[in-house]
Amino acid sequence: YRNGAQIGTATTTTFSDTNCVPATTYTYEVSAYDAANNESGKSSPAVATTPDTVAPSVPTNLTANAVSQNRIDLSWNASTDNVxxxxxxxxxxxxxxGTSGSTSYSDTTCDSYTTYTYQVSAYDASNNESGLSNQAVATTPANTDIILDNNVATYTGTWFTGTSSTDKYGPDYRYATTDVSDTRTATWTPKIDIAGYYDVYCWYPKGSNRSTRAPYTVYWNGGSQRVEINQQVNGGQWVALVSSKRFSAGTSGYVVLSNGTGESSLNVMADALRFLLVSDDLTPPSTPSNLSATAVSSSQINLSWNASTDNVGVAGYKVYRNGTQVATTSATSYSDTGLAELTTYTYEVSAYDAMGNESAKSSQAVATTLDGTPPSVPTGLSASAVAPTRISLTWSASTDNVGVAGYKIYRNGGQIATSTSTSYTDTTCSPSTSYTYTVAAYDAIGNTSAQSSSASATTPAFAEVIMDNPQASFTGVWTTATSATDKYGSNYAYASTAVSEGKTATWTPNMQYSGYYDVYAWWTQGSNRATNAPYTIWWDGGSQTVAVNQSTNGGRWNVLVTNKHHVAGTSQAVKLSNGTGATGKVVVADAVRWMQVGGD
Ligand SMILES: [Ca+2]
Ligand SMILES: [Ca+2]
Ligand SMILES: [Ca+2]
Ligand SMILES: [Ca+2]
Incomplete structure (x- = not known):
């Protein structure tokens, strides 16, 4: 019988009840019976309780919340259990x-800037354990102000522990006797969560028996610096060692304090270090583009480029000349001065931000400074008046470091022309005038020498050529006479007119100067003179026949043509013909004059 109700029979004196519920108390009794089913009374009761083998339910809804750099709080829904x-x-x-008697837990053993995954299980008094709950994940915040007290430093050599200085950091500090060399060191190694730029400080308790040059050496990503601190003063506060040094995430950076100060009977104090994040900007600006270099003089090259961008902000640009930084600027242009002439320079620029993150260098730009040296001063200038309106100049060639491009011609102080050769003819002179000339040489870039020594010349007067009848050449028979008082010179010649030309008088001047001339004729007037005496005038490129009335206007110069161009030499002439178209008169050949009126 179990709990008063029969649950089975047995023919022996044992029975196993296999139909029990865990963690349940049962009361058993037995009775005996015979073949005629006569049954005895029930035995005294025996009581037994089945063990608990049922685990609690799985906890649900686990959540994790990072509440500090070192603490994550967990909570979950309660489990149930049969017991x-x-x-x-x-x-x-x-x-x-750990374990918790409630449905929450604070994990205070966390590290900063670390992700943790949690699960919980429930258990009962019989140590039946449930399955694991859902996973809950949380990440602690980063430590950006890392303080390492002396208790987390590592030491070599003997360091004593002190507590008496009241300006210590934390409960105590360590100290070591100074020595001539480093026999004892203390090393602080921070766990850097956020890679970036850090200021590093030390803290020490000051005192008169402290080193005046306690040597801290700070090692960061890419460099190190030894800083000696006078620990006799400024104790009990954070004292700067280095600023804005780049540290990588992890434990690669550290600070070493040693006792090798060279002092005797003093102490270096190892108390605390602090690493304070200044900026986590490790991203350099973009590389400047479109760099151009333009030489603007013999000593200056101007640079310009396109602006860079940065995740925070571009602080400026570094300018490199032939691989060496020569300047920084906040603008996107730069004028590099003080350069050597005719020299080629190669430039690059980079951009940097406030933390000193520097971009790659731009593509190169090359420029060559200009020629800054003028040619030598021309020498040997000579001026020669070659005509009433012409003065010819010659001089000796100048030299130049690159090449003479030409010469500037100055007359009476003002530039009048340029020449690419070592001579020049000034055709703009006036007759009977003095002129003073200088010349200067210039090169292709426009560098001009000083002006040469001066040379002067005076132009002659305009030419006047008079040819009398003895200087004419005649064809046919002409009669020479002297009686007319209005003759030119000592005589004149005449010839009878005819229907057509049979006799001529021709004056052929030998012109010294090319130029423009008025041409005149002189005759002796008389009533038997032809009224249409034909003079033919040849000039440079043309001719004209002019019929003049020789019955009047004798004894003076009468103009035939004006302002006709003549060239030097004997290629011009004036001819008087007797072919007037009628007989009965005479033509008089007396004199001809060419009066220059203009230069060539
Ligand atoms: Ca301390
Ligand atoms: Ca940046
Ligand atoms: Ca030059
Ligand atoms: Ca004459």
Whole structure:
């Protein structure tokens, strides 16, 4: 019988009740019976309780909340159990780290800037454990102001522990006797969560028996610096060692304090270090583009480029000349001065931000400074008046470091022309005038020498050529006479007119100067003179026949043509013909005059 109700029979004196519920108390009795089913009375009761083999339900709805750099709080929904939940086990990253009697837990053993995965299970008094809950993940915040007290430093050699200085950091400090060389060191190694730029400080308790040059050496990503601190003063506060040094995430940076100060009977104090994040900007600006270099003089090259961008802001640009930084500027242009002439320079620029992150260098730009040296001063200038309106100049060639491009011609102080050769003819002179000339040489870039020594010349007067009848050449028979008082010279010649030309008088001057001339004739007037005496005038490129009335206007110069161009030499002439178209008169050949009126 179980709890008063028959549950079975047996023919031996044992029975196993296999139909029990865990964690349940049962009361059993037995009776005996015979073949006629006569049954005895029931035995005294025996009581037994089945063990608990049922685990609690799995905890649900686990949540994790990082509340500080070192603490994550967990909570979850309660489990149930057939008997009763005794507690919960806390697992972090797969390993049990604690238990809780409630449905929450604070993990205070966290590291900063670390992600943890939690699960919990429930267990009962019989240590039946449930399955694991859902996973809950949380990440602690980064530590950007890392303070390392002396207790987390590592030491070599003997360091004593002190507590008496009241300006110490934390509960105590360490100290070591100074020595001539480093026999004892203390090293602080921060765990850097956020890569970036850090200021590093030290803290020490000051005192008169402290080193005046305690040597801290700070090692960061890409460099190190030894800083000696006078620990006799400024104790009890953070004292700067270095600023804005780049540290990588992890534990590669550190600070070493040593006792090798060279002092005797003093102490270096190892108390605390601090690493304060200044900026986590590790991203350099974009590389400047479109760099151009333009030489603007013999000593200056102007640069310009396109602006860079940065995640925070471009602080400026570094200018490199032939690979060496020569300047910084906040503008996108730069004038490089003080350069050597005719020299080629190669430039690059980079951009940097406030933290000193520097971009790659731009593509190169090359420029060559200009020629800054003028040619030598021309020498040997000579001026020669070659005509009433012409003065010819010659001089000796100048030299130049690159090449003479030409010469500037100055007359009476003002430039009048240029020449690419070492001579020049000034055709704009006036007759009977003095002129003073200088010349200067220039090169292709426009560098001009000083003006040469001066040379002067005076132009002659305009030419006047008079040819009398003895200087004419005649064809046919002409009669020479002297009687007319209005003759030119000592005589004149005449010839009878005819229907057509049979006799001529021709004056052929030998012109010294090319130029423009008025041409005149002189005759002796008389009533028997032809009224249409034909003079033919040849000039440079043309001719004209002019019929003049020789019955009047004798004894003076009468103009035939004006302003006709003549060239030097004997290629011009004036001819008087007797072919007037009628007989009965005479033509008089007396004199001809060419009066220059203009230069060539
Ligand atoms: Ca301390
Ligand atoms: Ca940046
Ligand atoms: Ca030159
Ligand atoms: Ca004459």
């Amino acid at each position: 009763g939940v005794a507690g919960y086990r806390i697992y972090r990253n797969g390993s049990q780290i």
